[in-house]
Amino acid sequence: MIGKEQFEKELEIIISNAIREDVGDGDYSSLACIPTSARGKAKLLVKEDGIIAGVEMAKRIFSYVDINLRVETFINDGAHVKYGDVVFYVSGSSQSILKAERLVLNVMQRMSAIATKTKAFAKLLEGTKTKVLDTRKTTPGIRAIEKWAVVIGGGENHRFALYDMIMLKDNHIDFCGGVTKAIAKTKQYLKDHQLDLKIIVEARSLDEIKEILKVGGIHRILIDNFDYESTREAVKLIGNQCQTESSGGINLETARKYAECGVDYISSGALTHSVYNMDLSLKAVE
Secondary structure, eight states: OOOHHHHHHHHHHHHHHHHHHHHTTOOHHHHHHSOTTOEEEEEEEEOSOEEOOOHHHHHHHHHHHOTTOEEEESSOTTOEEOTTOEEEEEEEEHHHHHHHHHHHHHHHHHHHHHHHHHHHHHHHTTTSSOEEEOOSOOOTTOHHHHHHHHHHTTOBOOOSSTTSSEEEOHHHHHHHTSHHHHHHHHHHHHHHTTOOOOEEEEESSHHHHHHHHHHOOOSEEEEESOOHHHHHHHHHHHTTSSEEEEESSOOTTTHHHHHTTTOSEEEOTHHHHSOOOOOEEEEEOO
16 A cells, blocks of 8 residues: 555545536636625535545545635544434535535545445454455545545555556466466566565466465465365465465455455455445535
8 A cells, every 4th residue: 555645645636636627617606696705504414324434535625625614523434323413514615615515525425335335344354364455446536535435444455556566467477478477577577676565466276376385475365266165275275475365256245254264355346346325415504
């Protein structure tokens, strides 16, 4: 995962681009009928049970739109919420609140949905050593907030992008001419370019796992699309030589069974690509 400085930069890019996209030359609906001097207050209202996420991101958005907006927070990121809960009040320029409204809701609805789903996975894995990871199967342009939501929900982040970790998957291995050759060339490349990156290698069979272990120097083996019995065999074969991760169509129905096979991690694209936005609204108050 990327460092804090890069993560903060990603958030800034998301906010500035989203405001550019949504506001453009101006929020003419508000400019047309709301006086510049008008002051207002609104509440973030929960309309569906789940895990709230995006509160801190909402504060960043409000501040970006208008540094004078004030947010009074009652419920923090990661808390379980129910229908009717009020997460925060925002007060200040009515025009500014209206300008930020849709972006705040889009972000919080998406992040809360991801956090809620991640929490469901995390609860299933309680009592095992296995942690749930996200993937790069994220919405283009907003990966940082989706991965942030996974952490809020109790999961962990996999690599952020193609540049912060090596992952040799099936196509890399096939294009290169085999797993041994792919690993050897990768190690040499990292050495030649003085790059300190961890290496994960995908295995499609127990024989490939044996080959990977023979080469050595791997951070984690990705046990991809194995059944439960084969996964248990793989974990036993790998032992403490490197980390283990199960992947490939893992969902809420199968996650616990894979965890009980003894893997260190399971990764699921469903955390970010198969969620329905949580129902939230921003309502003006007297």
